[in-house]
Amino acid sequence: MSSEHGTVPALLRLFFKGLATIIPIALTLIIVLWLAGLAEDGFGRMLQWVLPESWYVRGMGFVVGIGAVIMIGLLSQVYLFRKLIDFGEAILDRMPVVKSVYRATKDFVEYFSGDSGERFNQVVMVRHPDLKLSVLGFITREDFSALPFGKEGEVAVYLPLSYQIAGYTVFVPREWCEPVDMPFEDAVRLILTAAMTRRSN
Numbered sequence: 001m002s003s004e005h006g007t008v009p010a011l012l013r014l015f016f017k018g019l020a021t022i023i024p025i026a027l028t029l030i031i032v033l034w035l036a037g038l039a040e041d042g043f044g045r046m047l048q049w050v051l052p053e054s055w056y057v058r059g060m061g062f063v064v065g066i067g068a069v070i071m072i073g074l075l076s077q078v079y080l081f082r083k084l085i086d087f088g089e090a091i092l093d094r095m096p097v098v099k100s101v102y103r104a105t106k107d108f109v110e111y112f113s114g115d116s117g118e119r120f121n122q123v124v125m126v127r128h129p130d131l132k133l134s135v136l137g138f139i140t141r142e143d144f145s146a147l148p149f150g151k152e153g154e155v156a157v158y159l160p161l162s163y164q165i166a167g168y169t170v171f172v173p174r175e176w177c178e179p180v181d182m183p184f185e186d187a188v189r190l191i192l193t194a195a196m197t198r199r200s201n
Contacts (some may be wrong), residue, residue: 039065123187124177126157126170135159136191138184139177140169162194 044061075081092102122139137159144150155174160167180187 036062043068123180123182123184124157125180126159126172126176127178128176136180136187137170138187160188160191162192 040059040061042061043064044056044058047060047064048056076085089102089106093099124137124139126135126137137157139155140158141150141156144154144156150156150171153174154171155177156169156171157177158167158169182190
Protein backbone atom coordinates (compact mmCIF):
# COMPACT_ATOMS: atom_id res chain seq x y z
CA MET A 1 0.00 0.00 0.00
CA SER A 2 2.82 2.40 0.88
CA SER A 3 4.49 1.73 -2.45
CA GLU A 4 1.29 2.77 -4.24
CA HIS A 5 1.14 5.98 -2.17
CA GLY A 6 4.74 6.69 -3.12
CA THR A 7 4.15 5.96 -6.79
CA VAL A 8 1.33 8.49 -7.23
CA PRO A 9 3.34 11.54 -6.03
CA ALA A 10 6.29 10.39 -8.14
CA LEU A 11 4.08 10.19 -11.22
CA LEU A 12 2.61 13.61 -10.46
CA ARG A 13 6.10 15.09 -10.18
CA LEU A 14 7.05 13.57 -13.52
CA PHE A 15 3.80 14.87 -15.03
CA PHE A 16 4.49 18.44 -13.88
CA LYS A 17 8.11 18.18 -15.05
CA GLY A 18 6.77 17.15 -18.43
CA LEU A 19 4.42 20.15 -18.46
CA ALA A 20 7.26 22.48 -17.47
CA THR A 21 9.25 21.17 -20.43
CA ILE A 22 6.45 21.21 -22.99
CA ILE A 23 4.59 24.46 -22.17
CA PRO A 24 7.42 26.99 -22.87
CA ILE A 25 8.27 25.25 -26.14
CA ALA A 26 4.61 24.97 -27.15
CA LEU A 27 3.85 28.63 -26.34
CA THR A 28 6.93 29.78 -28.27
CA LEU A 29 5.93 27.71 -31.29
CA ILE A 30 2.33 28.93 -31.11
CA ILE A 31 3.43 32.59 -31.10
CA VAL A 32 5.93 32.06 -33.93
CA LEU A 33 3.40 30.15 -36.02
CA TRP A 34 0.73 32.80 -35.33
CA LEU A 35 3.04 35.58 -36.55
CA ALA A 36 4.09 33.48 -39.53
CA GLY A 37 0.41 32.87 -40.32
CA LEU A 38 -0.35 36.59 -40.25
CA ALA A 39 2.52 37.28 -42.65
CA GLU A 40 1.51 34.39 -44.90
CA ASP A 41 -2.15 35.43 -45.04
CA GLY A 42 -1.39 39.07 -45.73
CA PHE A 43 1.56 38.89 -48.13
CA GLY A 44 0.42 35.55 -49.55
CA ARG A 45 -2.81 37.09 -50.82
CA MET A 46 -0.85 39.94 -52.38
CA LEU A 47 1.41 37.46 -54.17
CA GLN A 48 -1.58 35.49 -55.43
CA TRP A 49 -2.93 38.66 -57.03
CA VAL A 50 0.37 39.30 -58.79
CA LEU A 51 1.72 35.82 -59.60
CA PRO A 52 0.10 33.12 -61.71
CA GLU A 53 -1.68 30.58 -59.49
CA SER A 54 0.73 27.79 -60.45
CA TRP A 55 3.74 29.83 -59.29
CA TYR A 56 2.56 30.44 -55.77
CA VAL A 57 3.89 28.10 -53.08
CA ARG A 58 2.63 28.31 -49.50
CA GLY A 59 5.30 29.93 -47.36
CA MET A 60 6.27 32.56 -49.92
CA GLY A 61 4.14 35.15 -48.09
CA PHE A 62 6.09 34.55 -44.88
CA VAL A 63 9.43 34.96 -46.70
CA VAL A 64 8.20 38.14 -48.39
CA GLY A 65 7.00 39.44 -44.99
CA ILE A 66 10.48 38.99 -43.50
CA GLY A 67 12.00 40.68 -46.53
CA ALA A 68 9.54 43.58 -46.26
CA VAL A 69 10.42 44.20 -42.60
CA ILE A 70 14.15 44.17 -43.43
CA MET A 71 13.56 46.52 -46.37
CA ILE A 72 11.60 48.96 -44.16
CA GLY A 73 14.49 48.86 -41.69
CA LEU A 74 16.91 49.80 -44.47
CA LEU A 75 14.64 52.50 -45.89
CA SER A 76 14.17 54.03 -42.43
CA GLN A 77 17.78 55.20 -42.70
CA VAL A 78 17.06 57.09 -45.92
CA TYR A 79 16.29 60.80 -45.42
CA LEU A 80 13.26 61.04 -47.75
CA PHE A 81 11.66 57.85 -46.39
CA ARG A 82 12.28 59.07 -42.84
CA LYS A 83 10.50 62.32 -43.71
CA LEU A 84 7.48 60.37 -44.99
CA ILE A 85 7.38 58.37 -41.75
CA ASP A 86 7.63 61.58 -39.73
CA PHE A 87 4.74 63.04 -41.76
CA GLY A 88 2.60 59.98 -41.03
CA GLU A 89 3.50 60.14 -37.33
CA ALA A 90 2.57 63.82 -37.24
CA ILE A 91 -0.91 62.94 -38.58
CA LEU A 92 -1.35 60.21 -35.94
CA ASP A 93 -0.20 62.64 -33.24
CA ARG A 94 -3.13 64.93 -34.09
CA MET A 95 -5.78 62.24 -33.75
CA PRO A 96 -7.46 61.99 -30.34
CA VAL A 97 -7.19 58.61 -28.61
CA VAL A 98 -5.15 57.20 -31.52
CA LYS A 99 -2.17 59.37 -30.61
CA SER A 100 -2.14 58.04 -27.04
CA VAL A 101 -2.11 54.42 -28.21
CA TYR A 102 0.46 55.16 -30.90
CA ARG A 103 2.84 57.03 -28.60
CA ALA A 104 2.66 54.39 -25.89
CA THR A 105 3.28 51.58 -28.38
CA LYS A 106 6.13 53.45 -30.07
CA ASP A 107 7.84 54.29 -26.78
CA PHE A 108 7.49 50.70 -25.57
CA VAL A 109 9.02 49.24 -28.75
CA GLU A 110 11.83 51.80 -28.86
CA TYR A 111 12.74 51.08 -25.25
CA PHE A 112 13.25 47.41 -26.02
CA SER A 113 14.89 47.86 -29.43
CA GLY A 114 18.61 47.30 -29.65
CA ASP A 115 19.27 50.72 -31.25
CA SER A 116 17.61 52.76 -28.55
CA GLY A 117 20.00 54.80 -26.47
CA GLU A 118 17.27 55.14 -23.82
CA ARG A 119 16.89 51.42 -23.25
CA PHE A 120 16.79 50.22 -19.63
CA ASN A 121 20.52 50.35 -18.99
CA GLN A 122 20.84 49.70 -15.29
CA VAL A 123 19.39 47.00 -13.10
CA VAL A 124 18.99 48.20 -9.51
CA MET A 125 17.74 46.97 -6.17
CA VAL A 126 15.52 49.68 -4.65
CA ARG A 127 15.88 49.71 -0.85
CA HIS A 128 13.59 51.99 1.16
CA PRO A 129 15.46 53.10 4.28
CA ASP A 130 12.44 52.53 6.57
CA LEU A 131 11.03 49.35 5.02
CA LYS A 132 12.59 45.93 5.47
CA LEU A 133 12.21 44.94 1.83
CA SER A 134 13.94 45.37 -1.51
CA VAL A 135 12.48 45.56 -5.02
CA LEU A 136 14.33 44.75 -8.25
CA GLY A 137 13.80 47.22 -11.07
CA PHE A 138 15.34 49.21 -13.91
CA ILE A 139 16.36 52.87 -14.05
CA THR A 140 14.48 54.37 -17.00
CA ARG A 141 15.17 58.10 -16.65
CA GLU A 142 17.63 60.36 -14.87
CA ASP A 143 16.98 63.72 -16.56
CA PHE A 144 13.67 65.44 -15.72
CA SER A 145 14.47 68.84 -17.23
CA ALA A 146 11.74 68.38 -19.88
CA LEU A 147 9.12 67.27 -17.35
CA PRO A 148 7.13 69.27 -14.76
CA PHE A 149 8.17 66.90 -11.96
CA GLY A 150 11.21 65.04 -10.71
CA LYS A 151 13.69 66.47 -8.22
CA GLU A 152 17.43 66.86 -8.43
CA GLY A 153 19.05 63.58 -7.51
CA GLU A 154 15.94 61.50 -8.26
CA VAL A 155 15.67 58.74 -10.83
CA ALA A 156 12.70 56.96 -12.41
CA VAL A 157 12.69 53.23 -11.71
CA TYR A 158 10.39 50.77 -13.46
CA LEU A 159 9.24 47.90 -11.24
CA PRO A 160 7.69 45.10 -13.36
CA LEU A 161 5.12 42.73 -11.86
CA SER A 162 5.69 38.98 -11.89
CA TYR A 163 3.88 37.04 -14.64
CA GLN A 164 2.68 40.30 -16.21
CA ILE A 165 3.91 43.01 -18.57
CA ALA A 166 2.39 45.61 -16.23
CA GLY A 167 4.35 47.34 -13.50
CA TYR A 168 4.92 50.55 -11.59
CA THR A 169 7.15 53.55 -12.20
CA VAL A 170 8.43 55.12 -8.99
CA PHE A 171 10.51 58.25 -8.49
CA VAL A 172 13.06 57.76 -5.74
CA PRO A 173 16.34 59.28 -4.56
CA ARG A 174 19.31 57.76 -6.34
CA GLU A 175 20.87 56.69 -3.03
CA TRP A 176 17.99 54.26 -2.59
CA CYS A 177 19.12 52.41 -5.73
CA GLU A 178 21.84 49.82 -5.40
CA PRO A 179 23.28 48.77 -8.80
CA VAL A 180 23.04 45.05 -9.53
CA ASP A 181 25.64 43.37 -11.74
CA MET A 182 23.13 41.47 -13.87
CA PRO A 183 22.24 41.61 -17.60
CA PHE A 184 18.90 43.23 -18.41
CA GLU A 185 17.46 40.05 -19.96
CA ASP A 186 18.36 37.95 -16.90
CA ALA A 187 16.75 40.49 -14.56
CA VAL A 188 13.56 40.55 -16.64
CA ARG A 189 13.36 36.75 -16.58
CA LEU A 190 13.95 36.70 -12.83
CA ILE A 191 11.18 39.24 -12.14
CA LEU A 192 8.61 37.87 -14.59
CA THR A 193 8.98 34.35 -13.15
CA ALA A 194 8.74 35.61 -9.53
CA ALA A 195 12.38 34.52 -8.99
CA MET A 196 11.41 30.88 -9.58
CA THR A 197 13.72 30.55 -12.60
CA ARG A 198 16.74 28.31 -12.02
CA ARG A 199 18.56 29.41 -15.16
CA SER A 200 21.87 31.21 -14.63
CA ASN A 201 22.14 32.61 -18.17
